[in-house]
Amino acid sequence: MNVTHPVHPLGTRARVLLSSVFGPYAQDDEYGSRKINPMELYHNQVTRVQGAFSLRMFHRSFGLLMIQSNIDSPCTLLDFPSLDRFIAEIREHAYDIVGISAIIPNIGKVKEMCALVRQYQPGATIVIGGHIANKEDINESVNADYICKGEGVRWFRRFLGQDEDAPVIHPAVYSGFGGRIVGISLPERPGDTAAMLIPSVGCPVGCNFCSTSALFGGKGHHVNFYETGDDLFSVMCDLETQLKVQSFFVMDENFLLHRKRALRLLELMEEHNKSWSLFVFSSARVLLSYSVKELIGLGLSWVWMGLEGENSSYEKLKNVDTKKLVQSLQSHGIRVLGSSIIGLENHTPENITQVIEHAVSHDADFHQFMLYTPIPGTPLYQQHCNEGTLVSEREFPPADAHGQYRFNYRHPHITGGREEQYLLDAFQRDFDVNGPSLARLITTFLKGWQRHKDDPDARVRARFAREVRPLRTTYAAAVWAMRKWYRGNTRMSKKMDVLLRELSMTFGWKTRIVAPIVGRYVYGKLKKENDLLAGGWTYEPRSFYEKNESARMHDEVDSSFQTDPTHSAIKPHRPRFSEV
Numbered sequence: 001m002n003v004t005h006p007v008h009p010l011g012t013r014a015r016v017l018l019s020s021v022f023g024p025y026a027q028d029d030e031y032g033s034r035k036i037n038p039m040e041l042y043h044n045q046v047t048r049v050q051g052a053f054s055l056r057m058f059h060r061s062f063g064l065l066m067i068q069s070n071i072d073s074p075c076t077l078l079d080f081p082s083l084d085r086f087i088a089e090i091r092e093h094a095y096d097i098v099g100i101s102a103i104i105p106n107i108g109k110v111k112e113m114c115a116l117v118r119q120y121q122p123g124a125t126i127v128i129g130g131h132i133a134n135k136e137d138i139n140e141s142v143n144a145d146y147i148c149k150g151e152g153v154r155w156f157r158r159f160l161g162q163d164e165d166a167p168v169i170h171p172a173v174y175s176g177f178g179g180r181i182v183g184i185s186l187p188e189r190p191g192d193t194a195a196m197l198i199p200s201v202g203c204p205v206g207c208n209f210c211s212t213s214a215l216f217g218g219k220g221h222h223v224n225f226y227e228t229g230d231d232l233f234s235v236m237c238d239l240e241t242q243l244k245v246q247s248f249f250v251m252d253e254n255f256l257l258h259r260k261r262a263l264r265l266l267e268l269m270e271e272h273n274k275s276w277s278l279f280v281f282s283s284a285r286v287l288l289s290y291s292v293k294e295l296i297g298l299g300l301s302w303v304w305m306g307l308e309g310e311n312s313s314y315e316k317l318k319n320v321d322t323k324k325l326v327q328s329l330q331s332h333g334i335r336v337l338g339s340s341i342i343g344l345e346n347h348t349p350e351n352i353t354q355v356i357e358h359a360v361s362h363d364a365d366f367h368q369f370m371l372y373t374p375i376p377g378t379p380l381y382q383q384h385c386n387e388g389t390l391v392s393e394r395e396f397p398p399a400d401a402h403g404q405y406r407f408n409y410r411h412p413h414i415t416g417g418r419e420e421q422y423l424l425d426a427f428q429r430d431f432d433v434n435g436p437s438l439a440r441l442i443t444t445f446l447k448g449w450q451r452h453k454d455d456p457d458a459r460v461r462a463r464f465a466r467e468v469r470p471l472r473t474t475y476a477a478a479v480w481a482m483r484k485w486y487r488g489n490t491r492m493s494k495k496m497d498v499l500l501r502e503l504s505m506t507f508g509w510k511t512r513i514v515a516p517i518v519g520r521y522v523y524g525k526l527k528k529e530n531d532l533l534a535g536g537w538t539y540e541p542r543s544f545y546e547k548n549e550s551a552r553m554h555d556e557v558d559s560s561f562q563t564d565p566t567h568s569a570i571k572p573h574r575p576r577f578s579e580v
């Protein structure tokens with residue numbers, strides 16, 4: 001393994017294939033796919049017990065898209081291939097570099113993919129990146145040439161001899177695809193889905209368990225792709241034009257922490273009359289450091305926030321009443337995805353019910369529950385290594401250490417695999433008490449509208465008007481269907497009834513008429529989806545195959561060579577590993 005930063009001899013002439021790990025994902029197989037670990041955000045770790053109400057949706061491999069957008073080489077991207085599709089690609093096309101992105105539970109697939117590249121493209125250089133890079137024995141466990149531990153755009157640019165400090169080009173891509181809820185596919189017209197926006201990677205807060213922070217330098221470190229509010233604003237304007245969006249999913253672990261950048265963005269949004277919506281990740285204390293006016297002005301309409309657990313010792317939660325904070329955000333129409341941990345050091349079989357009740361009592365719009373898991377590269381992992389409390393990979397394979405099944409270490413109080421049931425209890429209790437997340441977020445939307453429909457700022461009024469549009473029709477119909485669904489459950493059907501009445505009162509006769517008509521249709525879909533799920537149906541992302549401009553040009557030149565006999569002697573130059 002080379003220690004200094006390598007440079008490929010072909011530079012930007014090298015043909016690059018970037019790939020995510022192969023599917024299908026939602027099944028148990030020998031490569032490490034697991035039925036309970038689908039390639040879905042919500043159904044995997046947030047709404048997993050909500051049945052037909054679970055939000056189903058996929059997300060592209062953004063790290064690979066970032067890299068592809070910023071290298072000058074001919075570059076092909078294969079996202080979510082099947083194993084056969086991956087084999088076909090490397091059998092039929094010559095590549096000089098194959099880059100694979102993965103996280104640790106997918107190690108078995110990376111091993112297989114490396115072996116296949118060696119078989120079909122023995123001259124290609126294999127580069128592995130993403131969170132898998134933090135696995136300590138990665139060099140020995142996969143047959144790769146290079147492991148990129150950290151930020152990949154800069155790494156790849158250096159590898160290809162490009163200017164690593166050149167401005168970062170942001171890919172124009174929607175944040176999700178294949179959205180589906182209550183058996184209805186969400187529309188994918190331009191502008192229906194938020195654009196993905198990636199201002200930075202990493203987080204300087206450096207919580208002990210956080211692998212995202214750890215990969216990009218840990219406490220005190222992070223990497224900005226865009227330093228200033230002006231840079232970010234310009235990227236957002238481009239995305240707005242290209243994707244016809246007004247909303248942005250900000251993939252930045254702690255976007256609001258970069259206060260100067262966020263407040264400059266607010267200034268520019270005001271100056272240019274942008275009523276954008278932002279979906280962000282933020283820690284609680286950072287949220288509280290902004291005034292409500294600033295948050296609303298920034299278009300904050302959805303936030304993913306770590307609640308972690310009652311009495312947890314995290315600095316980011318110090319002196320924060322998280323229940324009050326969640327309520328306050330919701331009262332302004334800001335939907336909250338709260339994230340709680342099961343299995344903190346102080347959790348015991350005796351107090352776990354109370355831990356779960358505390359989390360559930362937040363009544364967040366969505367609630368993620370995850371097992372407290374030491375992930376390689378984090379201080380928590382190091383601590384377990386030092387204490388000798390990790391379970392060996394032979395006993396517990398990395399493919400199962402995804403945070404939704406069992407501990408990969410010996411917990412001081414929770415033993416015998418009981419955490420698996422605790423996790424399910426948490427999801428179930430949240431669902432039983434608070435109902436479908438769909439109803440919760442409709443409630444929050446409504447609160448926001450009631451509070452801000454007459455906001456003195458026209459920009460704010462415009463955003464709320466845009467966001468609540470579906471409440472008048474489809475969402476009201478969904479509530480009608482949910483009320484029918486819950487007719488045997490007095491408490492929940494009453495909850496839906498109250499919500500439906502409020503929607504009708506707020507939006508008037510049209511909503512009153514549409515809700516039962518469309519509601520019958522939604523109810524039918526809901527029942528069908530329920531049957532489908534009972535029959536074991538799983539959901540898989542479609543594959544993507546995308547070439548950058550340079551690859552498309554390269555293909556054209558290639559095909560003209562094939563038709564021109566004078567060029568038939570030209571063989572593609574493929575570097576051998578020893579040349580790199």
Ligand code: B12
Nearest residue numbers: 041045060061062063099101103104129130131148151152
């Ligand atoms: C989007 C996302 C997903 C999407 C996956 C989309 C996809 N196409 O893969 C969904 C929601 C499906 C998902 C699922 C899961 N995820 Co996830 N996910 C994320 C999230 C939130 C963002 C990733 C991202 O796009 N970041 C932005 C890009 C720009 O950064 P990046 O991916 O790190 O890429 C950079 C570098 O890593 C590097 N790089 C990446 N790839 C490559 C490749 C090469 C060749 C090179 C050179 C460099 C390179 O360059 C990029 C630019 O700098 C991260 C947390 C985070 N904020 O990063 C968790 C995260 C990656 N997920 C994680 C986990 C554990 C999971 C699940 C197991 C969770 C679960 N049980 O619920 C499942 C696994 C699903 C499966 N079957 O594989 C962990 C990984 C932990 C680890 N160390 O392995 C993370 C870090 C969250 C966490 N802190 O726990 N996830």
Ligand code: SF4
Nearest residue numbers: 203206207210213253
């Ligand atoms: S605040 Fe969130 S993103 Fe930042 S280190 Fe802690 S857990 Fe990670």
